[in-house]
Structure formats: C-alpha cells, structure tokens
Amino acid sequence: MTISELCAELNNWFERGVKSGTFEIRGGVLDVDFLLNGQYFRIVGSVFNDGVYTYPEDKLTDETFSGEIWAMAVPPDVISLLDRINDWVDKNGAAINSPYSSESFGGYSYTLTGQSDNSGSATSAGTTWQAKFRTELNKYRKV
DSSP states (O other): OOHHHHHHHHTOOOEEEEEEEEEEEETTEEOOSSOOTTOEEEEESOSSOOEEEESSOOOOOOEEEEEEEEEEOOOHHHHHHHHHHHHHHHHHTTTTTOSEEEEETTTTEEEEOOOBOTTSOBOOOOOOHHHHTHHHHHTTOOO
16 A cells, blocks of 8 residues: 555645646656655646655656645654555455455354444454554544
C-alpha cells in the first residue's frame, strides 16, 4: 500500500497549504519553491501524475498541467503505521480475503471470522488491514 492509498482511506491528506496554477514537470521533476526536501506533496489535476510523492521526486512523467500542489505534513506515526500495515499485509495476504479464521480437514470443521461491522454485529468477512488497525486509523480519520 502507498501513502496515497492510506491518505485516501483516512480522508486526510495532512495538507499544510494548497497552490493552484499551471505547473510544469520537466526531466521527471516538479520545480517549485514552496516545498522542502523530504516533504510529502500531493498532485491534483494532472493527467499523468496525480498522487502523493516526496519532494523532490525525480520519476514523474513530464507534462504541463493546470491543477494543484498540496504541501503535506504527514506525522511520523502515520508513516510508521503504514509500514506496520504493509508488514501485516505481507504476512497475512492469503488470509485477508478468507471468511475463515481456522479450518481443519478429516473430520472437517471450520470457524468463521468473528469480526464486527460498525453496528457492532458480527460479520463473516475476512480480517482486513482496515479492521486490524481500525483503532489506530481512527485517530487520523477525517469525516
């Protein structure tokens, strides 16, 4: 998962200023004077480059576009959470979409995941990263 996907899930882009206008990406680099080295930024309105990057990103697709550049201030805890989510998904990828928390063969038995939905009632859906990290994600969620 990417920082862009996590921010979309949180509905929180941690924006610290938005510049609108016409921007040029040349040689894979967005040349602006309002971002700091290592700062996250979001491009909106581009044909090829919409998303979140770290300044100065040098792998963008060259273009001139009218849109917005969002300066971001992503807390280190969110980056750490993203790393932990990705580690969890890597380790649990096969089970993420399974409705079973356990299975056995021979005398065959199974156990459905006892995950709760937002209403508090049990569901049979498999555990997702969103469910696993719900409490931590909610700290940064914007409604």
